[in-house]
Amino acid sequence: MSHIGYGCLMTVDREQVLRTAAALLSRKATATMDEVARAAGIGRATLHRHFAGRDALVRALEALGIQEFEAAIDTARFDDGTAEEALRRLIAGLEPVAGLLAFLVTENQLFEGDQMNEGWDRLDARVAALFRRGQERGEFRIDLTPVWLTEALYGLIGTCAWAVQDGRVAGKDFQYMIAELLLGGARRSVER
Amino acid sequence: MSHIGYGCLMTVDREQVLRTAAALLSRKATATMDEVARAAGIGRATLHRHFAGRDALVRALEALGIQEFEAAIDTARFDDGTAEEALRRLIAGLEPVAGLLAFLVTENQLFEGDQMNEGWDRLDARVAALFRRGQERGEFRIDLTPVWLTEALYGLIGTCAWAVQDGRVAGKDFQYMIAELLLGGARRSVER
DNA sequence: CCGATGTGAGACATCAATGTCTCATCGGGA
């Protein structure tokens, strides 16, 4: 069902609304429902028809973020080749979701309720398992815990996403900056 | 009646209120003025007498964070010894301020106004200069820009502060985890 | 052509946080 018009009356594409909301909230976490609706090119009433309230919207974004994160993990094929190669593939796959993840991480309201989405635990476990595999293969150092490496990955992705948004880091360098820093660090390694 | 010292009527220690507010807001950025007041053991009216409003409070926290960050830089003696040593001293000095910095970084409202505190620029410049010095000395790699290394340092400090608060990383490992990851990365760089 | 559906705009009540005010009380200093 094709369609043309911009503001004209057409069935709302729930997916598109979510992506627009993600883009907006990534930049301005305190955006109101009205701003979200405007950004998505729909009316506030319509936004409420699809998402019962702000809470439901954030939950939907959380589900979307988890889903795309999981997809990125699947695509990264953790068991193919070295752990380093898998990590680089993961970072590449996460780039399009970086802004959304940065927003969700700061939305700590998500993590204090009893109904915390268990998807995060699964993601954490899978990523930590990748780092652990790298340690067992002798690729990664063992004095940095897999849990910390996982957190650091999240942190660097969010930080870099913001830095790119603010123009402090070139967008094209996103994957390189994260992967190189996380893997090799700032110190100039000994040439060999 | 008959309470002693604590909630008793006594002149408010502005500094102590700020520190308490920083500790609370680091954990819960959306805490209300009432919650901040309760946490500081004072009445909401008194809080308003010292800080005109929530905005003024956040600005005061910003000033405090900048001041302590600057103090940490001074203490780190950037020009003494290697850049790596200076960076480790900086991380050590920033540990007590980590929570506050993590809060301020996410308070992006601070950075969108025209009246953005120029203190951040000075801090950025000083830290970036340290990384640049390390590059010029041949200690640090030159394919990671000083600006990115600076951002990454902020990000890792905030991430680690949260991870410690949530019990995912041991508090005593704070300095080590950040310094080792930032300097050496996850890869096991053995000379063989 | 006509009804069903989904939409935009806006009115409206609600709610929570904020900011301001008063007042009784306590403590320190003159």
Added chain:
DNA sequence: TCCCGATGAGACATTGATGTCTCACATCGG
């Protein structure tokens, strides 16, 4: 001792976001 200043508690109005509702209208399918 007595007065002044600072405080805590609470009342109050204000503000902004939210959630619900109605209504007119455009589009689609029959």
